Amino acid sequence: MAEPYLVVEHLTKVYERGHVVALKDVSFEVQKGEFLVIIGLSGSGKSTLLRCINRLIEPTKGRIFIDGVEITRLSPRQMRRFRRKIGMIFQHFNLIKRATVMTNVLTGRLGYNPTWKTLLGLFPRSDRELALRNLERVGLLEKAYVRADELSGGQQQRVGIARALMQQPELLLADEPVSALDPATSHSVMQYIEQMNREDGVTVLASLHFLSLARRYGTRIIALKDGELVFDGAPEEIDDRKFKEIYGEEAEEVEIR
Amino acid sequence: MTIYSTFKTDPARLRRRLLALLLDWMSWGYVAYGVMYFLNDYWWRIPLERFYTTLTLPPWGWPAAVLGTLAMAILCELTGYSLGERALKLEVKEERPLTKEEFLMGRAAGKPFWRTQWGVMAVLLLALTVALGWHIVKIDLEALFRPSRRAREMLGEIFPPDFRYFLVPDPAFELRGVPYSILNLMVITVFMALLATVLGAAVALPLSFFGARNIMGFSPVGWLVYGVVRGFFNVFRSIETMLWAVVFAIWIRWGSPLAGIMALTIHTIAALGKLYSEQVEGIDPGPVEAVVAAGGSRLEVIRYAVLPQVVPSFWAFTLYRWDINVRMSTVIALVGGGGIGDMLFYYKNEGEWALLGAVVATIVAVVWAMDYLSGRLRERIV
Ligand SMILES: Nc1ncnc2c1ncn2[C@@H]1O[C@H](COP(=O)(O)OP(=O)(O)OP(=O)(O)O)[C@@H](O)[C@H]1O
Numbered sequence A: 001m002a003e004p005y006l007v008v009e010h011l012t013k014v015y016e017r018g019h020v021v022a023l024k025d026v027s028f029e030v031q032k033g034e035f036l037v038i039i040g041l042s043g044s045g046k047s048t049l050l051r052c053i054n055r056l057i058e059p060t061k062g063r064i065f066i067d068g069v070e071i072t073r074l075s076p077r078q079m080r081r082f083r084r085k086i087g088m089i090f091q092h093f094n095l096i097k098r099a100t101v102m103t104n105v106l107t108g109r110l111g112y113n114p115t116w117k118t119l120l121g122l123f124p125r126s127d128r129e130l131a132l133r134n135l136e137r138v139g140l141l142e143k144a145y146v147r148a149d150e151l152s153g154g155q156q157q158r159v160g161i162a163r164a165l166m167q168q169p170e171l172l173l174a175d176e177p178v179s180a181l182d183p184a185t186s187h188s189v190m191q192y193i194e195q196m197n198r199e200d201g202v203t204v205l206a207s208l209h210f211l212s213l214a215r216r217y218g219t220r221i222i223a224l225k226d227g228e229l230v231f232d233g234a235p236e237e238i239d240d241r242k243f244k245e246i247y248g249e250e251a252e253e254v255e256i257r
Numbered sequence B: 001m002t003i004y005s006t007f008k009t010d011p012a013r014l015r016r017r018l019l020a021l022l023l024d025w026m027s028w029g030y031v032a033y034g035v036m037y038f039l040n041d042y043w044w045r046i047p048l049e050r051f052y053t054t055l056t057l058p059p060w061g062w063p064a065a066v067l068g069t070l071a072m073a074i075l076c077e078l079t080g081y082s083l084g085e086r087a088l089k090l091e092v093k094e095e096r097p098l099t100k101e102e103f104l105m106g107r108a109a110g111k112p113f114w115r116t117q118w119g120v121m122a123v124l125l126l127a128l129t130v131a132l133g134w135h136i137v138k139i140d141l142e143a144l145f146r147p148s149r150r151a152r153e154m155l156g157e158i159f160p161p162d163f164r165y166f167l168v169p170d171p172a173f174e175l176r177g178v179p180y181s182i183l184n185l186m187v188i189t190v191f192m193a194l195l196a197t198v199l200g201a202a203v204a205l206p207l208s209f210f211g212a213r214n215i216m217g218f219s220p221v222g223w224l225v226y227g228v229v230r231g232f233f234n235v236f237r238s239i240e241t242m243l244w245a246v247v248f249a250i251w252i253r254w255g256s257p258l259a260g261i262m263a264l265t266i267h268t269i270a271a272l273g274k275l276y277s278e279q280v281e282g283i284d285p286g287p288v289e290a291v292v293a294a295g296g297s298r299l300e301v302i303r304y305a306v307l308p309q310v311v312p313s314f315w316a317f318t319l320y321r322w323d324i325n326v327r328m329s330t331v332i333a334l335v336g337g338g339g340i341g342d343m344l345f346y347y348k349n350e351g352e353w354a355l356l357g358a359v360v361a362t363i364v365a366v367v368w369a370m371d372y373l374s375g376r377l378r379e380r381i382v
């Protein structure tokens, strides 16, 4: 078996404020090109896990390797450079609402350009061309110079995807990318992510709320419960018993088509 | 006993409770002061000269008052009828379930606030304050309706105002050997305000990021810079523009417009800085997260995630400050800050009421115009 692309070892996160143990000794590995889905109840630590992987949140204990680099030991400056390889999309899109779609997409290139230039709003011609190509890819070319807050939720998330594409990432972290969207829009957004995974070979880590979506798009699923890893395996392996273990006895599976 | 048991459970609660006690003590002290003042003023003057200030007390009176009010405060605290606790939203009494009627009408409907213990206390304090204030200031309403001879004379002459020196300098009115016209000085005044606003905003803008918790992070250096900047804002803001003008007028030269500009600028920096940093602290953290995740540096975070969110309110605050500065610059000459005020106070002292009328009319017109202008701009932006 090939060297895993991402290795998480004994990851623990304690939030000082409130004394919450959000992650307890979580370990797993991800191969290059996998589409890993993280499931779990609200508050189980999915967002925390994803944010530890690009160190938006500092892990309390444990090590994380990406492509052989121990990113938990990088200096802040080195980490900033490293983040170029890691795209991220968010539940609430996190767009700059008062800026144009174009500006939003271009922020995906911040890591590649010198600060003094970006502060003046100067991006190389090639970046602007790439931005238009990526907008075309998510079907929003004609919206390039519209303000981001004038778009619908699904369109905003597609801008988020275009922004992540700008980084030409090797790894994509998606924190509940579709839970603010309706079912039909959810699928269209998920398909763009799937396309990144299949065509560009981007390794994807996505947290999802609906098991049906997880089964449909994931090549592998891990489940968190109260910060602990309680499942790691193929989507088919989650049967009724496993489901109740992850979500609790009361839970009923909801389909989303 | 109550205090001890709360301390065991939660030190933060104890701190709030002590603060409540302090508040109670202060309000009882205030009541004692008020009562004493009235007693003094009416029939309890102690004939010893050296005690006679606003408040006369025999030597033993002070410790007695301090201890007495403390005792009252502790009593309040122990019986749970404390104004301080109410103010700090510390419920001492046991919570009982609401009746259906109370639930329907909202809790407050259960008992009108003036019938609760703390409500009575609050109303009493308010009444005492008004009575005491009235008495201390010796409000003389009669005088308001019986204008002095000088006022009648002034009112008679101020209309119609005499615009003779609007364009032409008044030879009698000289500042440092040069005569000025109203227009001349008004232009200087408006530019004083403009410069102060622009300079103040330009300094406050970068400073405000250093005074924002979410930008400075939680490292020791971050805390230190944050503390220093916020401290600067708070201290310099609490010193009024007029006081700054006195300082700079003495420093530079009495009546120098530069002194006025400096005073306005300093206060503008501190006031705008505080408002700006609060806006920065109130931003949606989502875009910040996104820019950091894409490998953006701190400056890029500010440029792409923070600034777009705060620019509209920055504009609104700056225009609001511009209004203040225009109004302030017209009178800052009173304390040596230069500008149109010099002329205003010159004519007032000379009793040239008609000429004064022209100056006042010009000030009103300009202030109104600037207000209107900034109001329109604000509408466009927000
Ligand atoms: N900044 C924080 N400070 C303190 N506690 C936090 C913080 N962020 C999250 N937590 C706590 O950590 C735990 C895990 O939170 P996390 O956001 O990772 O869960 P999640 O699985 O993403 O939930 P959801 O599905 O609701 O997004 C929760 O108990 C939460 O209250």
Ligand SMILES: [Mg+2]
Pocket (backbone or CB within 6 Å): A046, A047, A048, A175, A176
């Ligand atoms: Mg989450």
